[in-house]
Amino acid sequence: MFANFNVKQALKMALVSAGTLLCLTPAAQAGELMRSIYGVDNPYQYPNLVAYSYDACPRNTYMLRYAETRNYYVWICATEGGTLYYSAQGKNPNRGGITLRIRNYSGERYVAANGNTRYVVTPSRLVVTQGSRTILSERILQWEEGTGLQG
Numbered sequence: 426m427f428a429n430f431n432v433k434q435a436l437k438m439a440l441v442s443a444g445t446l447l448c449l450t451p452a453a454q455a456g457e458l459m460r461s462i463y464g465v466d467n468p469y470q471y472p473n474l475v476a477y478s479y480d481a482c483p484r485n486t487y488m489l490r491y492a493e494t495r496n497y498y499v500w501i502c503a504t505e506g507g508t509l510y511y512s513a514q515g516k517n518p519n520r521g522g523i524t525l526r527i528r529n530y531s532g533e534r535y536v537a538a539n540g541n542t543r544y545v546v547t548p549s550r551l552v553v554t555q556g557s558r559t560i561l562s563e564r565i566l567q568w569e570e571g572t573g574l575q576g
Contacts, residue, residue: 488571494551494563511537
């Protein structure tokens, strides 16, 4: 009877240990990702980038700029050849996201378009227009230079 009890206890402990390990693996990977891409050990310095780092920029591009508004995360991404992309993700998962090639830029003003919808991001505002109508205008809360090649 005592031997059966020990086997059951050992099995329970093994299952609990395996479950705990599986829960900690994503956190360890996030920390490693922060060190490799952004060169920081503290993921709380860039909490939003951890959540979207895999989807933020197209493959084989690097993050040139990162911006955050009240409702959106925005990335300006670049290829080694100089092609620029606008990528945005809603903070509300129901808002979705979009990635577009940047048509033109001047200094820190980046313009992308999807049909007659224009996306303009500057260090101070994110403005989205359809035709001549402004459908979104939000103040930039955070504007940062990005680093790191997204493989």
